Amino acid sequence: MKTLDEWLRGLRRQFHREPELSFNEYRTQEKIISVLDGLGIESKKIAGTGVIADIRGTGSGPCIAIRSDTDALAVVEMSTDLNGDYISRNPGVMHACGHDAHMAIVLGVARLLQEERGSFSGSVRLIFQPAEEVPPGGAVRIIGEGGLRGVDAIIGLHIFGDVEVGAIHLRPGPFMAGSNRFTVRIFGKGGHHSTPEYCVDPILIAAEFISGLRSRISGELGPSEHALGFGTVNSGRQFNRTPDEVEIVGSFRTFDDKGTAAIEYSMSSLLDSLMAAHSHKAYDGIPHYELDVQYGYPVLFNDPFFTNKASCLLKTKFPNVDPNARAIFGSEDFAYYLREVPGMYSILGTRNVAKGILEGNHSASFDIDEDVLITGVELLHSLALDFLQSPTEYIK
Numbered sequence: 001m002k003t004l005d006e007w008l009r010g011l012r013r014q015f016h017r018e019p020e021l022s023f024n025e026y027r028t029q030e031k032i033i034s035v036l037d038g039l040g041i042e043s044k045k046i047a048g049t050g051v052i053a054d055i056r057g058t059g060s061g062p063c064i065a066i067r068s069d070t071d072a073l074a075v076v077e078m079s080t081d082l083n084g085d086y087i088s089r090n091p092g093v094m095h096a097c098g099h100d101a102h103m104a105i106v107l108g109v110a111r112l113l114q115e116e117r118g119s120f121s122g123s124v125r126l127i128f129q130p131a132e133e134v135p136p137g138g139a140v141r142i143i144g145e146g147g148l149r150g151v152d153a154i155i156g157l158h159i160f161g162d163v164e165v166g167a168i169h170l171r172p173g174p175f176m177a178g179s180n181r182f183t184v185r186i187f188g189k190g191g192h193h194s195t196p197e198y199c200v201d202p203i204l205i206a207a208e209f210i211s212g213l214r215s216r217i218s219g220e221l222g223p224s225e226h227a228l229g230f231g232t233v234n235s236g237r238q239f240n241r242t243p244d245e246v247e248i249v250g251s252f253r254t255f256d257d258k259g260t261a262a263i264e265y266s267m268s269s270l271l272d273s274l275m276a277a278h279s280h281k282a283y284d285g286i287p288h289y290e291l292d293v294q295y296g297y298p299v300l301f302n303d304p305f306f307t308n309k310a311s312c313l314l315k316t317k318f319p320n321v322d323p324n325a326r327a328i329f330g331s332e333d334f335a336y337y338l339r340e341v342p343g344m345y346s347i348l349g350t351r352n353v354a355k356g357i358l359e360g361n362h363s364a365s366f367d368i369d370e371d372v373l374i375t376g377v378e379l380l381h382s383l384a385l386d387f388l389q390s391p392t393e394y395i396k
Contacts, residue, residue: 004111008104008373011035013086015100019072019093022131023138025049028070028103032128035107039114043126047141051128055113061122062391064384065154065341067334068106069099069132078365081356096366098159098350103128105157105376112381122388125151135179135296137333143340153306153395154343155383156334157376161360163349165369168318168379169325170311170346172304177227177253179296179331180260182267184209188287189280190244199242200280200287203235206246208274216270220262227253227329228263253329255299264293300335303342306394310344313386314379342395344383348376 002010020028032051036043043053050070054063077087077094088094106126113124127147131138142148163169186209188202210230217228230250236243254260271289278287311323325347334345351357352369359366387394 004108004377005374007111008108008377009370011107012100012104012368012370012373015103016083016086016095017089019088019090019095019100021074021093022071022134023048025070025130029128032070032103032107036110036126039111041110041114041126046145046147047130047138049130050138050142050147051126052142052147053110053126054123055110055117055126056123057117057120057388059121061388062152063123063125063150064387065125065127065148065151065337065343066106066109066380066384067127067129067154067156067337068102069129069138070103071099071131071133071138073097073133073362075362075364080365080367082367094364094366096363097133097361098161098366098368099132101159101368101373101376102157104373105380108373108377109380109384112377113384116385120385120388124384124388132333135333137297137336139333139336143336148337148340151341152391153387154337154341155310155345155380156343157346157348157379158332159350159361159368159372159376160347161351161357161363161366161368163347163351164320165350165352165357165372166318166375167320167322167349168314168346169322169349170302170307170314170344171323171325171327172302172307174255174299174327175302175345176300176327176332176335177255177329178260178299178335179251179253181249181251181294181296183290183292183294184248184267184271185245185290186248186271186287187245187289188242188278189283190242193240193242196242200278200283201242202246202287203243205274205278205287206233206235206248209270210248212270213267216266217263220266221254221259225255225259226263251296253331255327267291297331297333298335298339300332300345301338302344303338305396306342307344309394310383313382317378317382318375346379348372348379
């Protein structure tokens with residue numbers, strides 16, 4: 001068999017060549033099953049295109065799960081000096097967020113644990129989860145179909161292109177934000193631009209809403225507590241006509257329910273004041289609005305007791321560990337697992353200026369320094385074994 005390092009690089013490149021979108025990871029699923037079969041690990045399908053498998057030690061004991069996501073993004077991959085041998089062969093689809101590396105890393109952990117299964121008690125569950133990229137995500141289905149049944153704790157990691165290669169970031173408590181989508185529809189009164197006195201302009205109101213919302217929210221929350229963005233603004237079809245309505249779609253991210261409630265209140269209170277300011281005595285009930293907030297992934301909350309113990313272990317094994325890294329506004333459906341069982345999610349950096357690996361996640365030229373594959377395996381492998389040996393040090 002190839003050395004672990006060669007094997008990991010080969011696997012990652014195979015996954016990278018054949019990326020698949022959320023809940024369409026059929027070839028990916030079959031590849032994972034094939035690799036596990038080759039290692040002598042029995043697996044089964046779950047959540048449509050997911051895979052789970054258990055590696056059992058010599059005796060009874062706790063079970064820790066290790067999760068990888070498997071889906072890619074609808075991105076056209078750019079040709080670079082690095083990816084000639086493994087550029088996507090599925091046009092318009094790309095592993096632009098490191099999930100190819102995540103799968104290789106967890107399979108690397110599986111290879112080591114399968115070789116060592118006579119030396120530990122308890123078990124390790126491998127979870128290869130589809131559809132992390134598209135809410136409501138695959139984690140909910142994994143949980144609903146019993147993927148965490150019998151699991152006592154869970155760990156995972158994510159490759160990040162803006163973190164220096166080999167650096168490990170984690171923190172107890174809120175680590176990744178909850179993400180929510182909002183839609184605002186503002187209804188006015190359309191008409192000809194030559195007679196604005198007969199119109200109630202929803203585009204003007206929308207502009208005031210967009211320009212005023214950030215300052216309204218900043219009165220409630222500091223810049224490190226929230227992120228807000230507008231994704232689409234749609235209205236009208238005629239250049240010389242005031243339209244009747246406008247639709248604004250965007251998202252906001254916070255680290256707790258209080259922040260979410262504050263942003264919703266700021267939106268509705270600002271809209272109420274704009275409706276009053278632009279009211280027209282000739283048109284009863286105009287303008288008016290509809291506000292719809294769709295809650296996405298919840299805040300990813302690392303169990304503090306588990307994370308503090310994990311930090312102590314990782315600092316003895318790796319040179320660059322930040323146990324109190326800043327919380328980030330990215331969101332992850334790994335958060336759902338952490339609502340069910342204690343555990344921890346961490347970030348593994350891959351940025352390497354010397355090798356020209358500079359792009360952030362979701363870039364069309366995103367790539368990784370493949371040296372981090374071994375680091376990722378060692379990280380998850382050491383945590384899993386230490387937990388199985390001393391579970392009470394990780395779980396209250």
